[in-house]
Amino acid sequence: MPIMTPIADLIGMERQIAVLIFQFGDGFSNLLWPTSFMVVACAMAKIPLNKYYKWLLPFYGICFVVQCLFIIGAVAIGYC
Numbered sequence: 001m002p003i004m005t006p007i008a009d010l011i012g013m014e015r016q017i018a019v020l021i022f023q024f025g026d027g028f029s030n031l032l033w034p035t036s037f038m039v040v041a042c043a044m045a046k047i048p049l050n051k052y053y054k055w056l057l058p059f060y061g062i063c064f065v066v067q068c069l070f071i072i073g074a075v076a077i078g079y080c
Contacts, residue, residue: 017074024067031056031063 001022008018030036042052 013075014078017071020074021071024071028060028063028067031060 001019004018004022005015008015031038033039039049039052042049
């Protein structure tokens, strides 16, 4: 995150939007990584990883589109 603020300043983006983008990316990626809590919880519940990913990918796609729309909206209005 410390590198996001100077990059946002350099390209003329509001700092709040850079934080929003970082938070979306961080939360979004934690659903997919094999060391995240959800994958570990699936392992403890004996849910196969391929079944989890089969359920997750459509949800992941919807979340990606919604987050992109929120970011576009934040950039369009100039602040969060």
